[in-house]
Amino acid sequence: MPAEPDGPPPAATLPEATPPGATRYARVVVDSRLPQLDRLFEYRVPPGMTGVEPGVRVRVPLRGDRLTSGWVVETTDARAWEGEVADVEKVVSPVPVLQPEVWALARAIADRAAGGAADVLRVAIPGRQARIEKQWLAQERAELPPLPEAVEAAAVLPGLVEARRRVAIECAGGVAEITDAEGAPVWVGRWAISLASIARQAIERGEQAIIVVPDHRDQRQLRIALAAAIGDERVVELDARQKNPERYRGFLRCIDGEPIAIIGPRSAVYAPAPKLGLLAIWEDGDPLLSEPLAPWVHARDAALVRQGQSGCALVLAGHARSSDAERLVELGFLEHERLGAHRVRVLPSALTDDGRRVPAVAFRAAKEALATKPVLVQVARPGHAPGLRCGDCGARARCTSCAGPLGRSSRGAVPSCRLCGRLAAAWRCQSCRGTSLTEVGRGSSRIAEELGRAFPGVPVMVADGEHERLTIDAKPRMVVATRGAEPLADGGYGAVLLLDGDALLSREGLRVAEEAVRQWATARALAADGATVVLTGAGGATVTAITGDTTVPFAKAELAERRSLRFPPAVRTASVVGHPDAVAEAVEALAEIEHLDVLGPVPAPADVVKGSREGELERAIARFAYADGARVAGVARGRVLAAASRPRKPGAPPRLRIRLDDPEPFDGL
Template sequence: MPARYARVVVDSRLPQLDRLFEYRVPPGMEGVGPGVRVRVPLRGDRLATGWVVEVADARAWEGEVADIEQVVSAVPVLQPEVWALARAVADRAAGGAADVLRVAIPGRQARVEKQWLAGERAALPTLPELPESAAVLPGLVADRRRVAMECAGGVVEVAGGAEAGEDGPQWIGRWAVALAALVRQALERGEQAIVVVPDHRDQRQLRLALATAVGAERVVELDARQKNPERYRGFLRCLEGEPLAIIGPRSAVYAPAARLGLLVVWEDGDPLLAEPLSPWVHARDAALVRQAQTGCALVIAGHARSSDAERLVELGFLEHERVGAHRRRVLPTALADDGRRVPAAAFRAASEALAERPVLVQVARPGHAPGLRCGDCGTRARCAACGGPLGRRSRGAAPSCRLCGRLAAGWQCPSCHGTALTEVGRGSTRIAEELGRAFPGVPVVVADGDHERLRVDGRPRLVIATRGAEPIADGGYGAVILLDGDTLLAREGLRVGEEAVRQWATATALAADGATIVLAGVAGIAVTALTGDTTVPFAKAELAERRALRFPPAVRTASVVGHPDAVAEALEALGEVEHLDVLGPVPAEGARDGDLERAIARFAYADGARVAGIARGRVLAEATRPRKPSAPARLRIRFDDPEPFEGL
């Protein structure tokens, strides 16, 4: 039998191992094929896990070739389209393909895998009849269009399903119904669809909408919140090639789908869609790469237009679409002269709405008192262990750190040695107490990180929620009061205004048609974004300002962090790129005695591939330099890094 050779990508974080290694398939070893997991030798007796990318009868490497040690699993978990995507995404960000595959492919569950291999594939039921209320973009999937979709708010009722023990109808956002209708188009053509959402709250709404539009049997969820066997079982279903709706958070963009007809990214401006691990690729950018490779329909949708999506529209890459209509009355108000936290207009709107419906009050911070100061000298109270700010979770509770959670009983001011603490600001529980006294007899519900609520019924009540934790109300809220707008906009950062508009638009989308929206303590262009019919003018203005300043997303950036010598050499190499300019270098945050510097390289999107190639070369050169095993890497380059712009 002639020898066969497998080319393997090794699961390693080392940049010098980011390439295909060739191994001989030992005689008699079965199950070695593209996509399977294997164990292969590295140096000496070290073994590493990897994935077979291709198998050939001829050798490509002239040197010594080792044998594959073991076939871990004969299931081809690395599909060709996922490998192509991982390689392209990693190259775009000057990172390693194995880092992307680690996110894309869940850990093996042997028992689940054995059941899947032995199981018979039951035929999927026919698609259910689509409700007339579903919003559809005609021909989107068939024409392979690329769309920036702005979804009007409001909630609708869908058919019941097993949801927390309830079998009755459920209320969800109109956006979920609209996206479910688009998914239905893809599945009708025998194709697959992937929908990427920021968190489990959006995922729940989408799951309910899809259960009505395509049937629960055709919905696969891929989510790190799932138990490992459940997630792996869903991943294996995607390998079957059936017309399925695949939904999940940012990692779902890498789901195996050989016949991908539709790819949707919901609320691409949400920070949760930015990957926190190397190579730090945003789900929107991965979706753009995948669309270019597959030619599928691409939808970037949200209640508010992001500046990144607006750039793609102005380039002609995406088409603008607006779906649905949402009638509401927006009342922007300045803070009351008497210092009241809740303006009089908000009290009137809440009083009128509480006669029939619940009222949503969005606040900036959880807990009772978000901040504490020394009662004698006014110094900000901070944790003695980590330096984080102290606050109180509830009235009378001991102060605790908002970062590490450590209690700070017996706190003493480092400036004046005083022990008295003064509360600063109002959190969700404190505002709930105040509004409870203002509206006696009205039930008050708190929804924040410590009190999760996914939905409330349609009876009159006050719902005090932090941003992103607002529950769905049956029938929609009769009024939405957006507090702490001044606090939200007072933060420093390049995307503060854009993020505020997105969070306000998300909250107002939960209101019933004709509801009153009160925006407290805000003026300027951010108000016009909410009071108008569309947020597109605001996104255009944001993008125009970024172009004038050469800030993202008008240009791409790469942060270069490391030892001063390594940073200087990297910047010298990057200087070969025309029109690339550099901000810095400056001492990096946390640097001691100038041992760490950071610079920011700005360049055009067209130069991205060249810049990434040079950057990868410098990282590889630094990684292969002799150094102590415990010494940190001398150079790190991160593309599209938002951190340097958060304090602008």
């Protein structure tokens, strides 16, 4: 049987050479989701087996004859287990995919989040592609071409990487034209040019740069800007949207340690980079950067841990300052910087008295801009009618399968569920048995129809989840886009209309106002210099934040309010979900930590844990200081292990789940 060495997991460093002929042992982290197996297991390397080196993938026995995959963390000739030790079954690949810095990061992240290191490694290391591995092992490493001639933008925050500065950057909006790798002119956001300039500082020092972005739209702009700043050969993308061989080829190139820029979504923060000079996160307040899989670690938190281990320069940048970044600025951990200037006129406006969708000031701004440039109209919801009600009794029309809300994607389309997608062709009201439906609200396609009638002869296009458009040319037209789906226009938009402010702010959640400001600032950044931005249906501090030159005062106010209420990010939290007895035991153990307070327990919603039923589980929220994070994580991990050791029926939800920094309980605040 495999054995667990005594003491904490060893450091992820290469061992000293083993004397020839001596028995070698490998310490392996197995690829398992079970919390009981989050440890290093010791195996003997059979005589004659080669290739068992730190970082390689192996197959090892676990629980008798059952084989499982794992990664070798270290090899040694000294045994740490006195009992029987099983042999390594097979070397899956000779490529050291688990680099020392990635193992150290995975272990630290797992310990901070009370999770398992294998869960982190599953996100960090892509699946094996044997053909790509053979090519990588056989190829000769060609020397990279010299860097392109430095451009004017290279003066952005000079010396940042060399001084290993940690900064929070508020980037002004606007777009700029540059030349891509093929010599063609192309437009990108000025923010991308700034980050590419900072990345060049690391490349010039022979180091690597990692830049994490929320989605493929930002990644495309950054790729173009980096190609212009450092050359296309020095840019590596790691993205789940890539084909598996392409992604694995990029991952293996990161292992080589060349001076390259690595870009991608949240998982790119774990990319191997032995000489990391810069780690940057773009729009760190974007919820897309929160990992949806265990241990649910936000890319920003992973970046903070990695910066502490590597000592690299750290950049948290965005068009709007997040409250999390502002907390780090106020603590003195990050410096504040603001880059660029974007001259636009922002006009807040309430809806007109006659109930028209777009106020008169927005119509005037759009009409003036359409003479020379396109106009962006940002709306809250996709489709034609986001909601439907019974035409007889007024009850909300819901899906008969999952009880989700019904809507229409286009005029005259068959109603469908917005959650499960099931069609409701023969819908009947559950209250009055009526069959007529009344449309509620206006989605992107319905607003596009209305604007088409209001601006006859002007082309109108829709950009949302079903109609993806990354870029458009500079021809005058109306572009109706949902939040996050706005295409980039050559030269920028002549006017930006931010509709549905009231709908955006009427949602429930701790970060609703902060998220609204971020999304409005992102849309405002697409406007051309001198353009008009009209914001409708909003007021108060959010309007002040978007109409001013900076969003920092808004972030400060948000953080101050959170401190008074003891809400994140002023404090850290842990959601404790499980059977009532397991929750009670966990709460009792956590309550021994000084200054920790507990909210609840209360009945947990059925959808919090997969497979649970309404009223079956309870949930409590523990709030604690950042300084107590390690102690809370240790206690939480111990209670999860104790609960996991108890038997449960197949398919039943786990007896206890503890998630640190869980945003879900605060979505309804």
